[in-house]
Amino acid sequence: MRQNISAFLAIILSGLILTSGCGKDSPNKVNFDRKVMLENYANNIIIPTYQNLKSKTDSLKTAVDSFTVNPSLNELDVLQNIFLNVYRAWQLAEVYELGPAKDVLLRSSFNTFPTDTTLIGSNLRSGSYNLETASNFKAKGFPALDFLLFGLAASDAAILDFYTTETSAANRLTYLTDIIGEIKTKTDGVLNFWQNGYVETFKSADGTDVGSSTSYLVNEFSYTWELTKNPRIGIPLGKKSLEIPLPKKTEAYYSGISVELAVLNLQNIRRVFIAEPINGTVQGLSLKTYLDELGAEHNGQPLSDTILTQFDLAIAKTELVPNPLSDAVANNTTVVNVAYIEIQKAMVLIKNDMPSAMGVLITYQDSDGD
Amino acid sequence: MKFKVLDNREFERSSLSDAFARIQRGSASAWSVCRGMSYGRLGTFLTEQTSITPLVIFRILFGAVMLFSVIRFAANGWIETQYLEPTFFFTYYGFDWVKPFGVTGMYLLFALMGLSALMVMLGCFYRIFSVLFFLTFTYIELIDKTNYLNHYYFISIVSFLLTLVPAHRSFSLDVLRNPKLELTHIPGWMIFILQLQLGIVYFYAGIAKLNYDWLVNAQPMKIWLPSKSNLPVIGWLFEYVWVAYAFSWLGAFYDISIPFLLVFRRTRGFAYSLVIGFHFMTGMLFQIGMFPYIMILLTLIFFRAEVHEKILNNIKSAFKRTAVMLSLSKQGAGTRHPSTPLRVTATHGYALITVLAIHFLIQLLLPFRYALYPDNLFWTEEGYRFSWRVMLMEKAGTCFFYVTDPKTGGTDEVSPSEYLTKHQEKMMSTQPDMLLQFAHELETIYKQQGIENPEVRVESYVSLNGRGSRLFIDPQVNLVAQQESFRHKDWVLPFEESQRELALNREEKF
Numbered sequence: 001m002r003q004n005i006s007a008f009l010a011i012i013l014s015g016l017i018l019t020s021g022c023g024k025d026s027p028n029k030v031n032f033d034r035k036v037m038l039e040n041y042a043n044n045i046i047i048p049t050y051q052n053l054k055s056k057t058d059s060l061k062t063a064v065d066s067f068t069v070n071p072s073l074n075e076l077d078v079l080q081n082i083f084l085n086v087y088r089a090w091q092l093a094e095v096y097e098l099g100p101a102k103d104v105l106l107r108s109s110f111n112t113f114p115t116d117t118t119l120i121g122s123n124l125r126s127g128s129y130n131l132e133t134a135s136n137f138k139a140k141g142f143p144a145l146d147f148l149l150f151g152l153a154a155s156d157a158a159i160l161d162f163y164t165t166e167t168s169a170a171n172r173l174t175y176l177t178d179i180i181g182e183i184k185t186k187t188d189g190v191l192n193f194w195q196n197g198y199v200e201t202f203k204s205a206d207g208t209d210v211g212s213s214t215s216y217l218v219n220e221f222s223y224t225w226e227l228t229k230n231p232r233i234g235i236p237l238g239k240k241s242l243e244i245p246l247p248k249k250t251e252a253y254y255s256g257i258s259v260e261l262a263v264l265n266l267q268n269i270r271r272v273f274i275a276e277p278i279n280g281t282v283q284g285l286s287l288k289t290y291l292d293e294l295g296a297e298h299n300g301q302p303l304s305d306t307i308l309t310q311f312d313l314a315i316a317k318t319e320l321v322p323n324p325l326s327d328a329v330a331n332n333t334t335v336v337n338v339a340y341i342e343i344q345k346a347m348v349l350i351k352n353d354m355p356s357a358m359g360v361l362i363t364y365q366d367s368d369g370d
Numbered sequence: 371m372k373f374k375v376l377d378n379r380e381f382e383r384s385s386l387s388d389a390f391a392r393i394q395r396g397s398a399s400a401w402s403v404c405r406g407m408s409y410g411r412l413g414t415f416l417t418e419q420t421s422i423t424p425l426v427i428f429r430i431l432f433g434a435v436m437l438f439s440v441i442r443f444a445a446n447g448w449i450e451t452q453y454l455e456p457t458f459f460f461t462y463y464g465f466d467w468v469k470p471f472g473v474t475g476m477y478l479l480f481a482l483m484g485l486s487a488l489m490v491m492l493g494c495f496y497r498i499f500s501v502l503f504f505l506t507f508t509y510i511e512l513i514d515k516t517n518y519l520n521h522y523y524f525i526s527i528v529s530f531l532l533t534l535v536p537a538h539r540s541f542s543l544d545v546l547r548n549p550k551l552e553l554t555h556i557p558g559w560m561i562f563i564l565q566l567q568l569g570i571v572y573f574y575a576g577i578a579k580l581n582y583d584w585l586v587n588a589q590p591m592k593i594w595l596p597s598k599s600n601l602p603v604i605g606w607l608f609e610y611v612w613v614a615y616a617f618s619w620l621g622a623f624y625d626i627s628i629p630f631l632l633v634f635r636r637t638r639g640f641a642y643s644l645v646i647g648f649h650f651m652t653g654m655l656f657q658i659g660m661f662p663y664i665m666i667l668l669t670l671i672f673f674r675a676e677v678h679e680k681i682l683n684n685i686k687s688a689f690k691r692t693a694v695m696l697s698l699s700k701q702g703a704g705t706r707h708p709s710t711p712l713r714v715t716a717t718h719g720y721a722l723i724t725v726l727a728i729h730f731l732i733q734l735l736l737p738f739r740y741a742l743y744p745d746n747l748f749w750t751e752e753g754y755r756f757s758w759r760v761m762l763m764e765k766a767g768t769c770f771f772y773v774t775d776p777k778t779g780g781t782d783e784v785s786p787s788e789y790l791t792k793h794q795e796k797m798m799s800t801q802p803d804m805l806l807q808f809a810h811e812l813e814t815i816y817k818q819q820g821i822e823n824p825e826v827r828v829e830s831y832v833s834l835n836g837r838g839s840r841l842f843i844d845p846q847v848n849l850v851a852q853q854e855s856f857r858h859k860d861w862v863l864p865f866e867e868s869q870r871e872l873a874l875n876r877e878e879k880f
Contacts (some may be wrong), residue, residue, distance in 0.1 A: 028610065028612065029609050029610050030599070031609065032599075032609075035600070126668045205603075206600045207597075208597035209657065234783065239782065240782040240783065241782070242780030242781065243781055243782075243783050294593075297836070297838055303838065304839075347768070348768050349839070351768050352766050352839045353766075353839050356764055356833045357763070357836060358597060359598075360597065
C-alpha cells in the first residue's frame with residue numbers, strides 16, 4: 001500500500017512541477033482583500049452618498065414646511081429646485097439597495113414610476129392613506145413629488161392655486177408634506193444604520209456566495225444599470241410595446257429632467273466601479289482593481305478597460321439625447337436608440353463577464369449546483 | 371414498470387446459476403456473452419453467494435440520506451421556488467407530458483417520496499416503496515431541466531438499481547413481518563452492480579476532466595478558488611495560482627483512480643480516506659448540497675462484508691433498548707445459519723440480465739455521444755448532460771429576446787425575467803435547447819395576445835471559462851422556425867477560431 005501511495009504522489013508532484021514551473025509570465029498570486037475593498041466602499045463611498053442625500057432631504061423638509069406656512073410663488077420655486085436636487089442626489093444612492101436600504105425597500109418606496117396620478121388624487125381627497133402599503137408605492141416618492149410640484153397645471157401660478165384656493169388644497173399640502181416626511185425618515189434611518197454598526201456587518205460578509213456583500217454589490221451594480229436601460233429609456237422608447245413610444249412612462253415626466261437623471265445614474269455607476277467618492281478622488285480597492293488583480297480579460301484586453309470604454313461611450317451617447325426624453329422617444333428615436341444600444345452593450349459586460357470573472361453568484365436563489 | 375422485482379415464491383424454484391445455465395443452453399447467439407460469463411471467473415464472481423449485509427447497509431444509508439434530503443429540500447422552501455413559483459417549465463425532449471401538479475399535488479408528491487425513502491430505509495414493503503421512490507424522484511427531476519444536477523441523475527439510477535435487488539431481506543421490517551423472507555447470502559452481482567455504477571461515475575467524471583481548459587489553464591478552478599479566499603484556516607492558499615493547478619490535477623487523478631483504489635483490498639483504506647477528504651473539501655468550497663455526504667456513505671459498498679457487519683452491530687447496539695430493535699437484532703449476519711440460496715426463475719434471470727446489460731451499455735456509451743456532434747462540447751452543450759461532467763466550467767450568459775410582429779414590423783424586447791425565475795434564466799442563458807424552448811413559449815404567449823405569426827430572435831452572449839462574453843446564437847435566425855431534435859443546432863454560432871487563437875497565445879506564456 002505504501003508503494004502505491006508514493007507512486008501516486010510522485011505522479012501528482014511531477015504534474016505540478018511541470019505546470020507551475022512554466023507559469024513565469026502569468027501572475028502567481030491574487031493579492032486582493034475583499035474586506036478592505038468593502039470597507040473602502042462603506043466608509044468612503046456609500047456613507048458620504050447617503051450623507052449627501054440626507055442633507056438634501058433635510059432642506060426639502062425645511063422648504064415644504066415654509067411653503068406650508070407661506071404658500072407663495074417664491075416658496076414654490078424654492079421647493080421645486082430643492083426637490084430636483086434631491087432627485088439628482090437619489091441617482092447616486094439608488095445603487096446601494098442592500099442591507100438597511102433593502103430592508104425598507106428604499107428603491108421601490110422612493111422611485112416607482114410612472115406615478116399613479118389618479119391614486120394620488122383619491123388618496124389626498126379621502127385623507128386616509130397608509131403610505132407604507134405596497135399598493136401606494138406608485139403614489140409616493142419622487143415621481144409623486146414630480147407630479148405634485150410640476151404636473152398639476154401648466155404654469156407655476158396655476159400649480160400654486162392647487163395648494164391655496166382649489167378644492168382639497170389643504171389635503172394636498174398635507175399629502176405633499178407626508179410624502180416628503182417619509183422620504184426624510186427613511187433616508188435618516190438608512191444612514192443611521194450605516195453609521196452605527198452596519199459597516200462591520202457589511203465588511204465581514206466578505207465571501208462571494210449568495211448573501212455576501214460582494215455578491216450584493218455586484219448584483220445591484222448591474223441591476224441599477226439595467227434600470228436605466230429598461231424603465232428609464234427602453235420602456236418609454238417602446239421596447240416592450242412593439243416600438244410604440246410611451247412618453248408618459250419616463251422618469252421625471254413632469255419636470256422633464258429625465259435625460260439628466262439617466263446620465264447622472266450612469267455616471268455614478270462608473271464612479272462606483274472605480275470607487276470614486278462623490279466629492280473626491282479615486283482611492284483604495286474597487287471592483288475595477290479587483291478585476292485587474294484577477295487578470296480578467298475580454299477579447300485579449302483587460303476586462304476593466306473594456307468596461308470603462310463602454311461606460312464612457314454609453315454616457316456620451318446618452319448625453320446626446322435632447323431634453324425632455326418624453327419628446328425624444330417619439331420624435332428623435334434614432335438618437336435615443338443609439339444610446340440604448342450602447343447601454344445594452346455595457347450591460348453584458350457587467351452582468352455577465354464581471355461576476356463570472358469574480359466567481360460571484362449572480363442569482364439570489366439559493367440552490368445546489370453540481 | 372415491466373420488470374418485476376424478484377418475488378419470494380419464485381425465488382424458490384431455481385437458483386440464479388441455474389438460470390445462467392439455461393441461458394447458456396439456449397441457442398440464441400445473443401447470449402454468448404452470458405455463456406462465457408457462466409463458465410469464466412467473472413461468472414463465478416457474479417453468482418457466488420456472498421453476505422447480504424453490505425446491501426442491507428447500503429439500503430439503510432441510502433434511505434436515510436434520501437429522507438434527510440427530501441426534508442432539507444422542503445425546509446429550504448425549494449418545492450415552492452423550483453416547482454410552484456415558475457409559470458413555465460423546461461421539459462426534457464420526449465417528456466413533455468411530465469408536468470408539475472400544483473400546490474397540494476407537489477407537496478403530496480414530495481411527501482410520498484419522503485415516505486418511500488423512509489420505507490426503503492426500514493425495509494418495510496420494500497418492493498413497493500423502492501419502486502415508488504424511483505418513480506417519484508425521477509418524475510420530479512423530469513419536470514424542469516433547469517434543475518438538472520449530475521447527482522440527481524445519480525440518485526435516480528441508484529434507486530433504479532435498488533428496485534432490482536432484495537435489499538430488504540435481512541434486518542428489515544419485512545423480515546420481521548415474515549421471517550421466512552430472511553436471507554443471509556445473495557449472489558455477488560447484486561453488490562457488484564452498485565460498485566460498478568459508482569465506479570463509472572467516478573471514472574467518467576475523471577476522464578471528462580482531461581481537457582485543455584482543466585489541465586492547462588486550470589479553469590474554472592483559477593476563477594473559483596480565489597473567490598473562496600475568505601475561508602478560515604486554508605483560505606489564504608486559494609490566492610495562489612499553483613493551488614488552482616494542484617486542485618485541477620489532483621481532482622482528475624482522484625476521479626480516475628479512485629474506483630481502482632477502492633476495488634483492491636490493499637489500497638481500500640487509503641482510498642476511502644481520500645474519498646472523505648475529497649468530498650469534505652468540495653463540500654466546503656462549492657454549493658453542492660448533500661452530494662458529498664451521499665458519496666461518502668454509498669462508497670462504503672466497496673468494503674468487505676466483515677466491515678458492514680461491524681456497522682450493523684453498531685447500529686444494533688445504538689438502538690438496542692427499543693422494542694423493535696430487540697426483535698430486529700435477532701436478524702442479520704452471524705445470528706443464523708446460512709439460508710438456502712436465493713432462487714430465481716429462468717424468465718426472471720433473462721429479464722434481469724437483459725435489463726442490466728442494457729443499463730450498463732447505456733452508462734458506458736452515453737457519455738461519449740458528444741463525439742457525434744461538431745464543435746466544442748462546452749460551448750454547444752450537445753451531449754453534455756447525463757455524462758458525469760461535474761463542475762467543469764464557469765459559464766455565464768445574458769440574453770435579450772426579440773419578438774417581431776411581421777405585419778407591422780414592430781419588435782418587442784423581452785427580458786426572460788418577465789417570465790422565468792432567476793434560476794431558470796441563469797440556466798437557460800447558456801444552453802441552446804432551453805433558449806429554443808423559451809422562444810417557442812414566447813411564440814405561444816404572443817399568439818395569445820393576438821399576434822398571428824410572431825418571429826422570435828435572441829441576442830445572447832456567453833462567457834466560458836473566463837474568455838469574455840461572445841455572441842452565442844445567430845441573432846438573425848427566427849427560432850420559431852426551428853424545432854428541437856437530436857441533430858446539431860446549426861444556429862448556435864461556432865466556438866470561434868479567435869477563441870482558439872486566444873488560447874494558443876496564452877499557451878505560449880507557459
